Every structure is written in structure tokens, then in C-alpha cells.
Amino acid sequence: MDRNQILLKCQQEIAYSRINAQNQAIKNMMTARKNSKFAELELKEHELSFEIGKARAFGENIKEKQTKLQEIKNSKNAILLSLGLESSDLVPNYACKKCNDTGYINGQMCRCLKEKLSHEILNESGMAQLELQPFSAFSTDIAKDENHKSQLNKIKDIFEEIANKYPNTKYKTLILSGKTGVGKTFLASCLAKEMLDKGNLVTFISAFAMNNLFLSYHTSFGPEKAGYLDTLIDPDVLVIDDLGTEPILKNVTLEYFYLILSERSRLGKLTVITTNLAFDGIIDRYHERIFSRLVNKRESLLLHIDGQDLRLNK
Ligand SMILES: [Zn+2]
Structure with missing residues (x-):
């Protein structure tokens, strides 16, 4: 499937969810109206609302009518309750309250559609999103010693603070380096989960999978082309896991x-990178230009877990 087909599939799913919500509301309304008392109250409510509008236009006192209207509404709600319904069940309960399951707001893709699209593109490329773990699942059991344990706890605190303050954080790039198994991916996953729960658009991707998206972008020519990079540019938070394990393609x-x-930095979005590479390894592999983007005094936070002492370069 190319990106256009994936987009169509996502739009269809959202449309299906909209129709479902509308059908459910209609069904509930029909159930309620089968109750003759409810139907009668509904008619009275309409009449009275009309009268109130009229009276208001003539500058008459509407207080009494309004009290009566509220009584009718209360009686209607009581009937609904006896039918196992609530007044909110009579209007469509859309999954996305921002776009009412249309996928667009003023011609712009709604976050729900973007999210679905990026999820599907990742899935399609065989890169299902990793199961993200909450901070509550974080444990220092993997720590080799007390120092390692304290490093993990410090980084957890820093990440929690960033998650709480985002988007008002100084740091836009977080680099977590250290050997395999020291807990980098887990911590990055906790941060990603917290950001996701706070309503941000989050993509967690391995460097290897990111490289595959680059390749898809590089080798495609249709209108779907941009989508591959948008998957990496659009998210509020992008976690690139295990930088350095992907092949460098010319x-x-x-x-x-x-x-x-560059794009993410320009847009002020948060990029989190985990890597086994030490900083000189990053320069060797990605060269000065990328290194200086990553390691920028003003907005990068470099955290190294070496199992001995936590080095913080602020
Ligand atoms: Zn939406």
C-alpha cells in the first residue's frame, strides 16, 4: 500500500466511526420516543422553547416559562434514566471531539487522523509501535550497583520534570547514551508514554526503521513521498531508539x-535519542554537521549512563 491508499484507509475508518456514532444516537432517540410520555414531553419542550424565544423578543418576563422548561427537561431525563439512557446518548458520541470524526479541522488534518496515519505507515513498514511503559513500571532492578541505580533514578526525575513542563522546556533534544542493557530504551519509553498520555502525538521508532522511512522517501516519486518524512516531523515527540545500529546509506x-x-528543531519539537555510541562515536559516524545539531548547548541535554557516574552536560 502506498501512502495515498493508507490515507484513504484511515479516512474510511474515521468515517465509519462517525457513522457509527450517528447511528447509535438515532437508535437511542428512537428508543426514547417509543415512550409516549417522552415523546409528549419532547413536543412540549419544543413549543415552550419557541414561546420563550418569542417572549424574549417582545421583552416579556420569561422566568416562569424557563422554570417550566427545566421541569420538562428533568422529567425527560428521568424517563431516559429508566430506559438506561442519558441525554448525552441522544447526540452522537464521536471518538474525536475536536473534529467530530471527520478527520479534518478547517481543511487541516486533525490530530486523530495524523496519529492514525503515522501508526499505519509504521505498521505497513513492519514497524509496529513498541509497547510503551509508564513511569510507574520503571524499576531499578536492572541496576548493576548503587551508582547505576542512582543514575537511573536521576534520569527518571529529569524525564518526569520534562514531561510535566513540556512544551515549556528548555531542552528540545535529549540524548541518552550508554551500553546495551543499562536501561536507556526503557526510560525513553516511559517518557514517550507520559507524553502520549498528556495528549501529545508521539512516535517511537528504531533508528533502523527510521532509516527505512528515509529509503522509502528517497525512492518514491508520487504524492505519497512527503508522508514518509512527515511521520518523523509531525509528532510532538519523536524517540529514535538505538541510533548507530542502522546502516549508513549513501x-x-x-x-x-x-x-x-533541522525541521524538528525549527518547529521546537522534542526529539529523544538513545544510542550506544559515545560522543566521539557520534561525530565519527554522523559528522560535524549532524553532531552540532544534536549537541547544541542551548537546547540539548546529554545524559550518559555508564554504570559508574552520571555525567550531565548542561
Ligand atoms: Zn479528530
């Missing part, structure tokens, strides 16, 4: 990686 990896980092 004219692809470094070029698009730089582009993504």
Missing part, C-alpha cells in the same frame, strides 16, 4: 537525518 541516512533534526 545520499540517504545522513542527508535525511539532518533534515529531520
Whole structure:
């Protein structure tokens, strides 16, 4: 499936959810109106609302009528309750309250559609999103010693603070380096989960999968082209896991990686990177231009877990 087909599929799913919500509301309304008392009250409510409008236009006192209207509403609600319904069940309960399950707001893609689209593109490329873990699942059991444990706890605190303050955080790039198994991915996953729960659009992707998106972008020519990079640019939070494990493809990896980092930085979005590489390893592999994007005194926070002492370069 190319991006257009994926987009169509996502739009259809959202349309299906809209129709479902509308049908359910109609069904509930029909159930309520089968109750003759309810139907009668509904008619009275309409008449009275009309009278109130009229009286208001003539500058008459409407207080009494309004009290009566409220009584009718209360009686209607009591009947609904006896039918196992609430007044909110009579209007469509859309999954997305922002766009009412249309997928668009003023011609712009709604976050719900963007989210679905990026999820589907990742799935389609065989990169299902990793199951993100909450901070409550965080444990220092993996720590080798007390120092390692204290490093993990410090980073957890820093990440929680960033999650609480976002988007008003100084840091737009977080780099978590250290050997395999020291807990980098888990901590990044906790941060991603917290950001997701706060309503941000979050993508958690391995560097390997990111590289595949670069390649898809590089080798496609249709209107779907942009979508591959949008999947990396659109999210409020992008976690790139295990940077350094992907192959460096000529004219692809470094070029698009730089582009993504620049765009995200320009938009002030948070990028989190985990890597086994030490900082000189990052320069060797990605060269000065990318390194200086990543390691920027004003907005990068570099955290290194080495199992001995936590180095914070602020
Ligand atoms: Zn929406």
C-alpha cells in the first residue's frame, strides 16, 4: 500500500466511526420516543422553547416559562434514566471531539487522523509501535550497583520534570547514551508514554526503521513521498531508539537525518535519542554537521549512563 491508499484507509475508518456514532444516537432517540410520555414531553419542550424565544423578543418576563422548561427537561431525563439512557446518548458520541470524526479541522488534518496515519505507515513498514511503559513500571532492578541505580533514578526525575513542563522546556533534544542493557530504551519509553498520555502525538521508532522511512522517501516519486518524512516531523515527540545500529546509506541516512533534526528543531519539537555510541562515536559516524545539531548547548541535554557516574552536560 502506498501512502495515498493508507490515507484513504484511515479516512474510511474515521468515517465509519462517525457513522457509527450517528447511528447509535438515532437508535437511542428512537428508543426514547417509543415512550409516549417522552415523546409528549419532547413536543412540549419544543413549543415552550419557541414561546420563550418569542417572549424574549417582545421583552416579556420569561422566568416562569424557563422554570417550566427545566421541569420538562428533568422529567425527560428521568424517563431516559429508566430506559438506561442519558441525554448525552441522544447526540452522537464521536471518538474525536475536536473534529467530530471527520478527520479534518478547517481543511487541516486533525490530530486523530495524523496519529492514525503515522501508526499505519509504521505498521505497513513492519514497524509496529513498541509497547510503551509508564513511569510507574520503571524499576531499578536492572541496576548493576548503587551508582547505576542512582543514575537511573536521576534520569527518571529529569524525564518526569520534562514531561510535566513540556512544551515549556528548555531542552528540545535529549540524548541518552550508554551500553546495551543499562536501561536507556526503557526510560525513553516511559517518557514517550507520559507524553502520549498528556495528549501529545508521539512516535517511537528504531533508528533502523527510521532509516527505512528515509529509503522509502528517497525512492518514491508520487504524492505519497512527503508522508514518509512527515511521520518523523509531525509528532510532538519523536524517540529514535538505538541510533548507530542502522546502516549508513549513501545520499540517504545522513542527508535525511539532518533534515529531520533541522525541521524538528525549527518547529521546537522534542526529539529523544538513545544510542550506544559515545560522543566521539557520534561525530565519527554522523559528522560535524549532524553532531552540532544534536549537541547544541542551548537546547540539548546529554545524559550518559555508564554504570559508574552520571555525567550531565548542561
Ligand atoms: Zn479528530
